[in-house]
Amino acid sequence: MDDMLHQVEPLIPALRRYARALMRDRASADDLVQDCLERAVSRWYQRRRDGDVRAWLFTILHNLAVNQFRKAASRGRHVAIEEISEDSFGEAASQEQKLIYQDVLAKLARLPEDQRAVLLLVAVEDLSYAEAAKVLGIPVGTVMSRLSRARERLQQEIEGGAAQPSNVVSLRSAT
Amino acid sequence: MNHRPITEDDLHAYVDQALEPERSREVSAYLDDHPDVAKRVGAFAGQRDLLRAALAPIAEEPLPAALNLARIIENRRRRPSRFGWAVAAMLLLSIGGAGGWVMHGALPTSPSGMVALAQEAADSYAVYAPDHERPVEMRASDTTQLVQWVSSRLHRPVKVPNLSPSGYRLMGGRLVATAHGPAAMFMYDDDHGSRIVVLTRPMNGTDGNAPMTPHTRDDVAGFAWADGGIGYSLVGQAPTDSLRSLANEVRKQARTI
Numbered sequence: 001m002d003d004m005l006h007q008v009e010p011l012i013p014a015l016r017r018y019a020r021a022l023m024r025d026r027a028s029a030d031d032l033v034q035d036c037l038e039r040a041v042s043r044w045y046q047r048r049r050d051g052d053v054r055a056w057l058f059t060i061l062h063n064l065a066v067n068q069f070r071k072a073a074s075r076g077r078h079v080a081i082e083e084i085s086e087d088s089f090g091e092a093a094s095q096e097q098k099l100i101y102q103d104v105l106a107k108l109a110r111l112p113e114d115q116r117a118v119l120l121l122v123a124v125e126d127l128s129y130a131e132a133a134k135v136l137g138i139p140v141g142t143v144m145s146r147l148s149r150a151r152e153r154l155q156q157e158i159e160g161g162a163a164q165p166s167n168v169v170s171l172r173s174a175t
Numbered sequence: 176m177n178h179r180p181i182t183e184d185d186l187h188a189y190v191d192q193a194l195e196p197e198r199s200r201e202v203s204a205y206l207d208d209h210p211d212v213a214k215r216v217g218a219f220a221g222q223r224d225l226l227r228a229a230l231a232p233i234a235e236e237p238l239p240a241a242l243n244l245a246r247i248i249e250n251r252r253r254r255p256s257r258f259g260w261a262v263a264a265m266l267l268l269s270i271g272g273a274g275g276w277v278m279h280g281a282l283p284t285s286p287s288g289m290v291a292l293a294q295e296a297a298d299s300y301a302v303y304a305p306d307h308e309r310p311v312e313m314r315a316s317d318t319t320q321l322v323q324w325v326s327s328r329l330h331r332p333v334k335v336p337n338l339s340p341s342g343y344r345l346m347g348g349r350l351v352a353t354a355h356g357p358a359a360m361f362m363y364d365d366d367h368g369s370r371i372v373v374l375t376r377p378m379n380g381t382d383g384n385a386p387m388t389p390h391t392r393d394d395v396a397g398f399a400w401a402d403g404g405i406g407y408s409l410v411g412q413a414p415t416d417s418l419r420s421l422a423n424e425v426r427k428q429a430r431t432i
Contacts, residue, residue: 009244013234016242020233034241034393041244041251101229108226122191123223124230129193144184151187151219158222 004044007053012037014054014125015061021120022065024109032068036061055131062117062135069113107157115150118143181205186212190219241393287355288382289406293390293399295353296374296408299360300395303349304370304411311347311362321348325359329377331405333359336373336425343371343421355379371411371418373425378406387422389415398422402430 015036019029039060047056108116114136121132122143129147133140181202188194189202206213240246286294303310313321318335326333328350335345343363351360351374358376378401387400390408396418397410407429409422 005244005248012238012242012244013236016236016238017230017233021230030239030242034247037242037244037247038251041248097228100225104222104225105229119226120230124226129188144187147187148183151190151222154222155215155218158218 004041008037008040008057011054011057015057018058018120018125019061019065021105021108021124022113022117023068024105028068032061032064035064039064052131055127055134058121058125058127058131058135059137104158107154110157111150111153115146115153118146119150119154122147186216187219190216190223288378289385289388289399289401291353291355292374292376292378292382292401292406292408293388293397293410294392295351295355295358295376296372296397296399296410297390297392297395299351299358299374300370300372300397300410303360303362304372310370312349314347315345317347318345325350325357328357329359329375331377333375334429335361336428338363338371338421338424341417341421341424342366346370369411369413371409371413371421373407373409375405375407375429378404380404382406387419387426389419400426402426405429 023029348361385401399408
């Protein structure tokens with residue numbers, strides 16, 4: 001179990017980041033990570049020894065998230081409710097940066113779940129394309145096409161800027 | 176120049192820095208000749224940087240106690256797996272009567288008194304509060320029957336605390352099985368749908384009178400106490416201060432039976 005502590009503990013912040021970016025709601029994201037850790041503890045000795053622990057954990061977490069989305073969809077309500085608060089960007093970021101960060105996360109949230117998941121795993125969590133394919137249970141080719149669609153769509157959102165708050169637009173043009 | 180053609184996948188792998196150095200140089204050269212593609216690739220790289228920067232602070236937040244891995248491992252160690260229990264149950268069944276007591280010592284000793292009561296209340300909350308189908312066996316509209324039922328099973332008059340002045344409406348209640356006999360559970364909710372549970376049962380000689388003590392497990396908090404041989408525990412996910420005042424209210428009302 002010490003071995004598990006050493007291998008899993010350093011990955012918890014990344015699991016939280018992925019869960020939060022997927023769910024957008026802090027409490028439900030942390031619940032998901034807790035579920036994921038409990039499962040990981042109970043299945044530690046059943047996992048493939050040669051497998052990568054990080055991909056294994058992300059797989060558990062992702063499957064839990066998908067279940068949540070399904071449940072929410074069958075209940076007919078949205079999961080993503082809470083705007084990420086400015087405070088969560090910490091002290092380091094300036095006010096302008098915070099607005100820009102909030103803006104890009106709001107746009108990210110408008111992507112379909114499957115595209116959002118690929119983009120996050122690859123571009124933020126640094127999983128290889130093969131690892132992302134394993135986590136999502138899809139072929140690498142599908143990872144690539146979803147990644148491409150996610151990036152095109154996010155770019156449209158960014159360039160379109162129709163729903164962009166006016167303050168962000170003015171800040172952008174001022175910088 | 177017998178370069179392989181640059182594909183869409185190559186462009187993404189270039190953005191994600193996933194290419195072999197040689198291939199990366201080829202893509203770089205290609206982009207120099209194709210400013211339109213270079214603009215698109217530059218935009219994707221910009222997205223990547225922006226997303227990473229926007230999400231980085233989440234990974235730097237201090238971990239909440241519920242995500243403390245050492246604690247999760249420890250909790251699991253203390254709680255035998257379902258498989259372990261099944262084996263123990265089978266052993267007990269097969270050894271039967273006379274042999275059974277030998278196993279008794281091998282099983283973890285169960286808590287008693289206030290600790291047990293607090294656990295039972297937290298367990299009841301965990302099982303019934305998230306239930307959308309049937310959180311209570313008998314609804315508030317059947318309060319009279321509910322009171323008769325639990326009073327007869329607990330062999331003493333049980334009064335349903337009235338928490339509506341504090342904003343919590345009675346949803347109903349049910350009888351709950353505990354290692355120390357039947358307990359009555361009442362559930363309430365407020366206008367936001369936040370639920371609380373009050374569990375009460377005779378203390379059977381352990382901690383018959385106990386001061387109000389707070390208890391927490393994961394994100395569920397509560398207060399337990401006992402007066403005149405009857406134990407109470409109130410649990411919920413509301414802030415501790417509101418739980419404390421609700422618990423005080425329940426205690427005040429229970430004393431006037």
